[in-house]
Amino acid sequence: MTGKPATIKEIAKILNVSVSTVSRALHKHPTIGITTQLKVQALAEKLGYEPNQNAISFQKGKTYTIGVIIPELSEAFFSAAISAIEDTAYKRNYTVLIAQSHDNEEKEIQLVEKMKNSRVDGLLISVAKTTSSFAHFDMLKRFNIPVVFFDRIPPLKNIHYVACNMETGSIEAVNYLLQKGHRSIGLINGPATLAASGERKEGYIKAMTKNRLKFDPSLIVGCNLTEEGTRAALDGLLAHKRRPSAIVTFNDYVSLYAIKHARNLGINLDKDLQFVSYANLPIINYMDYAPVASVEQFPYLQGQKAADILLDLLSRKEQSLDEVQAYYNVIVESQLIENKTRNSY
Amino acid sequence: MTGKPATIKEIAKILNVSVSTVSRALHKHPTIGITTQLKVQALAEKLGYEPNQNAISFQKGKTYTIGVIIPELSEAFFSAAISAIEDTAYKRNYTVLIAQSHDNEEKEIQLVEKMKNSRVDGLLISVAKTTSSFAHFDMLKRFNIPVVFFDRIPPLKNIHYVACNMETGSIEAVNYLLQKGHRSIGLINGPATLAASGERKEGYIKAMTKNRLKFDPSLIVGCNLTEEGTRAALDGLLAHKRRPSAIVTFNDYVSLYAIKHARNLGINLDKDLQFVSYANLPIINYMDYAPVASVEQFPYLQGQKAADILLDLLSRKEQSLDEVQAYYNVIVESQLIENKTRNSY
DNA sequence: ACTTTTCACGCAAACGTTTGCCTGTTTTTT
DNA sequence: AAAAAACAGGCAAACGTTTGCGTGAAAAGT
Secondary structure, X not given: OOOOOOOHHHHHHHHOOOHHHHHHHHOOOOOOOHHHHHHHXXXXXXXXXXXXXXXXXXXXXXXXXXXXXXXXXXXXHHHHHHHHHXXXXXXXXXXXXXXXXXXXXXXXXXXXXXXXXXXXXXXXXXXXXXXXXXHHHHHHHHOOOOEEXXXXXXXXXXXXXXXXXXXXXXXXXXXXXXXXXOOOEEXXXXXXXXXXXXXXXXXXXXHHHHOOOOOOHHHEEEOOOOHHHHHHHHHHHHOOOOOOOEEEEOOHXXXXXXHHHHHHOOOOOOOOOEEEEEXXXXXHHHOOOOOOEEEEOOHHHHHHHHHHHHHHHHHHHHOOOOOOOOOOEEEEEOEEEEOOOOOOO | OOOOOOOHHHHHHHHOOOHHHHHHHHOOOOXXXXXXXXXXXXXXXXXXXXXXXXXXXXXXXXXXXXXEEEOOOOOHHHHHHHHHHHHXXXXXXXXXXXXXXXXXXXXXXXXXXXXXXXXXXXXXXXXXXXXXXXXXXXXXXXXXXXXXXXXXXXXXXXXXXXXXXXXXXXXXXXXXXXXXXXXXXXXXXXOOOOHHHHHHHHHHHHHHXXXXXXXXXXXXXXXXXXXXXXXXXHHHHHOOOOOOOEEEEOOHHHHHHHHHHHHHOOOOOOOOOEEEEEOOOHHHHHOOOOOOEEEEOOHHHHHHHHHHHHHHHHHHHXXXXXXXXXXXXXXXXXXXXXXXXXOOO
């Protein structure tokens, strides 16, 4: 009851059986007689025996731990994804090891290294914005540690990943605004270096042309996602000869910056300018002026799918159905969610 | 270069020395000759040898892992604390195992159990709101696993903890408003069941009486922290015979709800009503109307101190300076932070 | 040239669990 | 009643590393 936890050995000694018998009894192995089995289990219970996970991991050469590397825990998207990963993993008796790269490539490399050394069974990664070399992922492959990428996917062949298709949401966003009667719709996009920017732009263009509207490239402005950058971008659009009555922004933060700026400029956000953005963060429920709709990327679902895939990979590995023949490529469709709570209750 | 990682045994065999020599050489043990040492290190490097953490943990009976149990990862306070814990732990070569209780007592108990079984060396906990029994913490004590509580502290004797003193911040908050010329100051508090509510109330009262102002209990209203609850609380205060010109709220969310409601009621938030709250969340930087100041609780600092304490405990344990003579009780002073960015740039 | 010390390294046990293989006993089959 | 099969359990190795103790050989002391 006090000091060190009970071991299988002690149980064996007390019961005058061998350790192997105890081990098998606790696993309900059929070759152990029912009476012995019960005796062992009873004593184990009484002693409060708990298997030493460390010893098991060591013995089996696997840790029943999956590593997760994300850019920032404080971002709502990732904490939601983590929750999903935890839930999924716990159900299958896996433990989750979380680490943040803070969007720093060097840190990411260190973490991958550390995860490899702490012998996680598999890895879930959303890569840092700045990551430009991918050798550290190759290393994992060499060590036979399966990796599933999610949300932020590196441009590599032959990888497992789950990502969100931004195009559908983008199209929905533009369509939504068109239906609302807007005819000049701007886009405050992210930096061109981000893949996410490209997807948003594609969707925007596709929606415009599908609706037989002339697509005006000058209505698309990039920004660096900071508050100042957003202000500059908005100023640019407002000065446009076909001043937009609605704007799609790269994410909710950009929308919020833009809204703040617009309000300071005295623009009527109910009539003269509406925003639609990406992310659908809970934060917008606290705003008195918020985007009228936001494209949801389903972080929980993405996390869940990614974890499912990884666990599947691990179980096939256990059955040595190794040498993957195919790669999982799961696409979650984004979806426009109207912000019902906006400015009303 | 390919399949399984290199082991100490292989190095030993290749170099025709014993495994113990290799082990010691890699640890730069003085009893190993310098030439052998270099030979070993060179080969280890060449083979890409990495010690098997699993084996080491098993051998040493410790995991170099500290567990962290928090209510919600998505709350900014906790994700900041986690970042601090991670940083602190990594510096000392510890790994951090994170789990969320979702403010659910049962889940918390399960997690404590799981952490114990996965043999974490120590535990950092911020207890769930609903937790009312504390037997699971006693168990950790029995198994000799040190625990440091932070932020949300259970009412127990003889525990290590780091917490934040709300009273100083509360006093500062009220003083701040008094200096700004407000004479009637309301308090929208949390539920009476929360210890945090009591502290805020204490501070509020202390500040009022210290300033020789009559303290009016009817200017304090409780709320359940929801949007509706907040509206009702605000309505109550606005109907007060001495209608307050400033209000202190339990946290930033309550402030935001109240502000939203006040704006809908057409109240001028620049002149007629000001808010001060607790938490100092980054979210308020995105608001066009936000609390004019917020009481910072320094989550990063709290996490850091808590981790420091735990690591210290673990190192004394290693030196078997066991049987703690004293308990760490660290108090971080809260501090009022003016919201400079509010409504201006 | 002898003993004593220091040096550099090897031996082997230990950590807790799992698992392939072997052995003795009981039950079933013919 | 003898042979085969089924049952119950034990033996021992293995996983990779650390570490107390032992031991030759070289260096130092007398």
